[in-house]
Amino acid sequence: MTSPDCYACATEARFEELPSRERIASDQYWRVAHAVGTALPAWLVLLPRRHVTAVHELTDAEAADLGTWQVRLSRALRDVTGCAKTYVVQFAEAEGFAHVHFHIVPRGADLPPEQRGPGVFALLGRPEGEQVPAEQADRLAHSLRARLRGRTDEEETAEPGRDHR
Structure with a gap:
């Protein structure tokens, strides 16, 4: 199911x-993108990858993969950016963005205090x-994809993969 007024569905x-x-990266249930704006x-x-407007609407299979994706992405962000930690946030309230989505945000050690926690928004x-x-x-997408596959950027460039997970 898709929604014609949904940015995520239109992109998918x-x-x-x-x-x-x-x-x-992606699998049958999830897609990872760099945030816009x-x-x-x-x-x-x-x-x-399907239109869902609330977390309780996720299937058991989607929910089972959710935690794994959040941890894998956090680890990849740590390796690629050197961030001190990651934030995982879900609201899905903005006009046109009601499709459930989770922000996985790298928080660098140098991020000013006023931009930490909810201030990152x-x-x-x-x-x-x-x-x-x-x-x-x-460029970041390329590095993150390589890390998620357990490869170096050089290996990824030499042999681009078909499966984005």
Whole structure:
């Protein structure tokens, strides 16, 4: 099921055409993308591949994979960015973004105190000139994908994979 007014569903419908930053990794239930409109590099979003508007609507199989994805992504972010920890947040309340999604946010040791915890959301919805450039998000996607596969960036470049998980 998809929703015509849903950003996540519209993006999922074009899966094969998406740039690296929009399909960092995926399986039958979940897709990982770099957040749009963020000033924080490597801010990830974990989305169900079908339209779901509340966590209780997840199937048992989707729920079983959810925790594994959150931990794997947190570990990959730590390895790729050197972040001190990650935040995992879910609201799905913004207009057009009611599709359940989990923010997996790298919190660097140098993040100012006012941007820690819920304050990190000040880095989302930023003006275009402050957003992570698409090229940088694509490079991060490549590094994260390689890490999730247990490979180095060089190995990933030499042999691009078919399965994004």
